[in-house]
Amino acid sequence: MKYTDLDMFTNHYLIAAMWSTPDSFDVNGLGGDPIDANYDLCDFTPEALDKATADCDAFRKEAGDLLNGIDDEQAGHDFWLTRNYHGAGFWDRNLGEVGDKLTEIAHRFGEIDLYVGDDGTLTF
Secondary structure, eight states: OOGGGOOHHHHHHHHHHHHTSBSOBOTTSOBOSBGGGTOOGGGBOHHHHHHHHHHHHHHHHHHGGGGTTSOHHHHHHHHHHHHTTOSOSGGGSSOTHHHHHHHHHHHHTOOOOOEEOTTSOEEO
């Protein structure tokens, strides 16, 4: 898979991953620049793109009609943020019970870490 093959949901899932993840950590565990300051979608490995696509497809399949009325860009962002327990996501969009159900589904996917590999590519 190539980054140009991504649908809008998966594209914005990866964009959220890049801006919410630092590219390095210092000795105190504090992060450097967000990954998106130095990297772009073209820097993901094909395997990482396959993983992101599979996770996004599985989430959308499980969520089904709960995603109706939420645009793909926002839903992709929220899936990344929610599954990784960031301070925003489906639960804080004033979606009521729908937001709670989407949060529960996203949490079942577990947390995942984006990082820069030794070869300078982005992977999980």
